Amino acid sequence: MKLLLLGGSKFLGRAYAVEALSRGHEVTTFNRGRSRADLPGVEAVHGDRTDAGDLARLVEGRRWDAVVDTSGQQPYDVSRSARLLRDHADHYTFVSSVHAFADWPARPVDEGSPTHDCPADSPPDQPAANALKAGCERAVLEGFGEKGSLLLNCGLLVGPHEPIGRLPWWLDRTARGGRLPAPGRPDRRIQLIDARDFAAFGLDLAERRQGGRFVTTAPIGRTTLGELLAHCVEATGGTAELVWTADADLEAAGVTPWVGLPFWALDQPDWEGTWNADASRAEAAGLRNRPIAETVRDTWAWLENGGRSEVTYLQGDLPLGTTAEQEARLLGAEG
Incomplete structure (x- = not known):
């Protein structure tokens, strides 16, 4: 599989890259090249996802089977990435958060819980910070549709x-x-979920071109x-x-x-x-926690x-x- 990682050098993005390389996938990473060194074995493209010129340079002459976005924070930026990449990839995984759910942390949440009201084209830093991930999710859905979009609502990540x-x-x-x-x-x-377990599960789903939403964390209790x-x-x-x-x-x-x-x-x-985030659907789909x-x-x-x-x-x-x-x-x- 040809895989594009938006991020790919820091924590969860790094875990995705390590796991994907171990499975024999061809991995392209796209990041600013400032915070961490690129992993050996990836095709590293340096640029800023907020810069339209950098994004155009990334996609020129390239196509991937799947995209994994571990770095999206602002709906406007994710919307631009998704619009551009839909002609260069078939599937888009967006790593969201339980923060996207309007009821969290006051109430338990699952895949059917309502998300914050945040439009996909929200300009930078306009809504409350917790609402931004929900806007990013909508941006991916608008770009890739329900079948081509995988939304992973991440719990608290730990690990190396x-x-x-x-x-x-x-x-x-x-x-x-x-x-x-x-x-x-x-x-x-x-x-708490180990970033390595999150990445392994996320790649399993991307390989299957799975769409939909999964609360992705450890079992309750x-x-x-x-x-x-x-x-x-x-x-x-x-x-x-x-x-x-x-x-x-x-x-x-x-x-x-x-x-x-x-x-x-x-x-x-x-x-x-x-x-109290219910991860039972992810467990049924193959999530395993060390x-x-x-x-x-x-x-x-x-x-x-x-x-x-x-x-x-x-x-x-x-x-x-x-x-x-x-x-x-x-x-x-x-x-």
């Missing part, structure tokens, strides 16, 4: 090469050892926060002591949910759907072998993790 650093932050912090605050209760369930952090402690040497801390105490210390302690979602009605312990071990090995240079440890403009002062306050109150 994660650039934000949610799992890397926990690994680095547990590696330092000592007592550290852990959010809420250890039995709180979470949903497959992993708890306690299990994840226990694997972090074990992978990094086993000297850290988790001190489970109530939501109210964390908030009183100024710790921000999701950012101050990654993966921490409040146990409140407005957050009820955070870890044990979370394997993802943790592989991520730690990657960090220890130079991976930290790829991690920003930022959620937007906000630094991940608690400060030393916050930890001291929480642990002092606990003691």
Whole structure:
């Protein structure tokens, strides 16, 4: 199969490229060539998807069996890409997000859940940020139709090469050892999918020219926060002591949910759907999730072998993790 990856050098795009090359596919990547080196074995075309001239240069003299878009953020840009590529490819996978669903994170979601009202031709940064993925989805559907469009509503991705650093932050912090605050209760369930498993499933569907929508994440209740952090402690040497801390105490210390302690979602009605995205349709179609312990071990090995240079440890403009002062306050109150 001839495959075009819009992206292809960073995290999920990289996972797609590695998986596609391992299957013997011919892979073209299109990105700006700034954030990561191109993988050996791909045909790398450098350009900006927001530049009409760069897109025209990409498609000139080329045709692909399928396109995978892991980098689309703005509906206007995705619309332009889809319009141009529909004469050069038969199938378009768009990696969307559970953020596209209007009810998330307040309510559980599945493939039938309503999406945000965001037009396919929305100009840059006009709607609310969470609505943009829904506009991107509409742009792909307008360009490739229902049969030629595959929409993958991604849950929270983890694994080697994660650039934000949610799992890397926990690994680095547990590696330092000592007592550290852990959010809420250890039995709180979470949903994390390894980017490598996401890419393998996405390629399976692209090879079959599958259309439609799939919520693509781990099964509900497959992993708890306690299990994840226990694997972090074990992978990094086993000297850290988790001190489970109530939501109210964390908030009183100024710790921000999701950012101050990654993966921490409040146990409140407005957050009820955070870890309740129904991936059963994807499982029935062949999605397989490796044990979370394997993802943790592989991520730690990657960090220890130079991976930290790829991690920003930022959620937007906000630094991940608690400060030393916050930890001291929480642990002092606990003691």
